[in-house]
Amino acid sequence: MDEFDVVVVGAGPTGENLAERAHAGGLSVAVVESELVGGECSYWACMPSKALLRPAAALAEAGRLAGAREAVTGPLDAEAVLRRRDEFTSHWKDDGQVEWLNGSGLVLVRGHGRLDGPKRVAVQTPDGGRRVLTARHAVAVCTGTRAALPGLPGLDEVRPWTSREATSSERVPPRLAVVGGGVVACEMATAWRALGSEVVQLVRGSRLLPRVEPFAGEFVAEGLRAAGVDLRFGTSVTGVRRDGPVTLTLDGGGTVTADEVLFATGRTPATGDLGLDTVGLAPGRPIQVDSTGLAVGVPGEWLYAAGDVNGRALLTHQGKYQGRIFGTVIADRAAGRPLDTAAWGRSVATADERAVPQVVFTDPEVAAVGPTLEEATREGRRVRAVDYELGNVSGASLYADGYQGRARAVVDLDRETLLGVTFVGAGVAELLHSATVAVTAEVPLSRLWHAVPSYPTVSEVWLRLLETYRG
Known part of the structure; x- marks a missing residue:
């Protein structure tokens, strides 16, 4: 039987971030992983999919520029694309991730971990053995989802x-x-x-x-x-x-x-064989948590769930965000430090509810943050959608011949701030963080007038949206 301050089940990006933050707060942390350290994102999702998509986007963009399109005379070299994809997955080996984990002072335990009652995780090890880990303060489930x-x-x-x-x-x-x-x-x-x-x-x-x-x-x-x-x-x-x-x-x-x-x-939470029944929770369902990451319905303030497994926002970057916040919460509670649970406070994952960014790497790309017009209206907010054709921005016409795309800002009319922003078009992924900052910080539109976009860039769409709103 091994004892740690914190036991994290799942060594994907969410689990890694949570473990690192808890350890930075002075706690000893064991991380249990049954597959590859680095998780779904590193080997079967974000990284390999974008490695497959980027050459396609580059070829498509070249074909939309006079002078460049004449130089593009053939299709993608599929073998070269797949080789590059394999490099981004480290050929499905996790040596580098394990080296980072060990170098960060975390303890890796290989095997399938299951809850075994309060503050206990039983690990079926690869050699067929059984190892029981106990947590002085917290167990964090970061097992993600399955197809x-x-x-x-x-x-x-x-x-x-x-x-x-x-x-x-x-x-x-x-x-x-x-x-x-x-x-x-x-x-x-x-x-x-x-x-x-x-x-x-x-x-x-x-x-x-x-x-x-x-x-x-x-x-x-x-x-x-x-x-x-x-x-x-x-x-x-x-x-x-x-x-x-x-x-x-x-x-x-x-x-x-x-x-x-x-x-x-679709996806389903990876909780079917996690021992949730040993702590009074239903297997096969998301683990419902409060805004500090604590599992709802489990007494004692010890069980946390972060990332896709809790169903709050099924995106890698949101899981990492939760991991950073919840890992800090665990360390603060262990040390008896007060939590900051006001909206946007240090101890709560407010962005899960108000400012979730996402990029869809199709052609054209889709980049969005915050609620859609329909969602904001359904919430009972007094809103207005402001649309602008991206192809009318000088920077977009330089970016590609015949550029096609659109931007939409969903404006809270009572506060004159942005609730949500959506961009569609080539290369719009790099516009998204500016929108995320504006939505998260609740920047008044009157102040955004003073955020001057460089000319000639696609980001000049911000000025066009403000002009359209003012009329």
């Missing part, structure tokens, strides 16, 4: 792709079927089409990216179709079989045949 697959008969035998296979495949399938209309579906349809696959994307609903402004999904749909993706809305898969290729049966009676099929149909 959710539909309950179609025979799906296991089909060997479908999830986000893991889609980001780590060693070859380009000649034909790929993508099921879903969310971020993973749109990004992977973009990437594999650029690498040479014939892609059909099947979307059950009537729009893409349902959690962002509707116009954003419309721009992305146009981009996918322009790239050659066969995009079909209002289509559900009712059956699957594999006989060499995969055949998908559709609800309208037709079929789609592909060499591989990616089901990008």
